[in-house]
Amino acid sequence: MWNDVRYDPDATDRLVRELVGTAGAIEEVLGILGGDGPVIAEDWAGPHRLTYDEERERLVTAAVAVRELVLAAAQGVVAALAAARGEQALRVRLRAELAPHACAEGRAC
């Protein structure tokens, strides 16, 4: 309670921006995979075609999951920053309110 909470809003903000940017990049990758992916397979027949379809579909699913994961990470970082700020505010207030009582009782203040 007597120590400050260690956090850096600027570093946190930069990380959140990068995570959101990464989610946007994955969104764009998904758009291209969804647009070009089926088109290049037109007129394609042979032993590798089914493998390609399966791989592409599962990769799209995995990319969606990773995009949501990255957004969830950004969300968690924001929530943790808020928690750190609240904790710091609480400690400052507690110090201000409790220190005079501690001094009055003859304890360190």
Add this chain to the structure above:
Amino acid sequence: MPVPLVVARPDRLQRFRVTAAALADGLERRVGATRAALAAYEARTEPAFEVPCRGSVDAVDRLGGALAALGGWVGRVGDAFEHLPTHDGIAFDLDDQLLAAVPATPAVGAGAPGNGATLADAVEDVALGALASLRSGTTAAAAGAAAAGGAGGVASRAASRAAGSPITTASQVLAVIAAGRVGMGEIAHRWQTEEGSATWARAGRAGLDGVLNGAGMLAGGAAGAALGEVLCGAAPPAAAACVTAAGTFGGELGRRGGELLGDVLLGDEPAVWERDPLVLSLEIADVDGAALDAAAADLDAAAAESADLAGRHRGFVLEHPWVWADTYHDAPVVPPPPPAAAIPTDGPR
């Protein structure tokens, strides 16, 4: 016994290799920037309030690797067709042995996935681990906040309530970005397609095609999300996933509707757009700055709101210290007495 027939358009398969490599390169650059930001964050944040993000970044890294592997493998199939006779761009043969040199499945790096595993499995394994780590880390941070707030747990509820808004807002911003990019892509595509026609007519048709595609995607996404809200109920987190899925599905339907309408009104266009790999890679590595600023501002506002809610709750708790006095990090509110030698004998200092 039927004669095996193999057919493909080799130029499209080879072009996909270039496109996938550019996308993977862009993701790699983005991962590098994110790792640098993450290192600074970890160095400057107290562990109790730090969210584990390494796994999430690793999953993006794996995704880029899988994408490059798929593109490389598809390109090898295209190479196998390259020297066959073609008709209207389509190469064909009556013997599938020509593909014997190409592995049956793509593999990340030198090793094959094996046991029927796909490229996506490697990505999903890392993503699942990252999700578990993220959940436990986020829970730990929330528990720390709840402990600081005492018996109420209101702080964690306030944090989760405020934390619920940024992902919605960010998703909405991303949807607008995606729709905008689809629209811009269609404009560029149509512009390239109609090279040689009058400039004003070309610009008008390209613009109309872009608006139809982008607006179709936005409208479809909004309609899908609204329908999802009605059908999925309001119990998070399942409702959020359900609404997101419905919105994504609606957006795709809307985009296809807009594309179809554009094709009907303006005529068909070539199926595969030739992209500049370098431009594509840089685009992936650094997405639209203005839109990201908006998303980051939303997240920041949500953080401020969350801090305000938590602060107000804690202010209330502070007025009633007995509620939480014995639960604050399991330590007494009043600091322990100093060592005997340091106790002052002449009253408070």
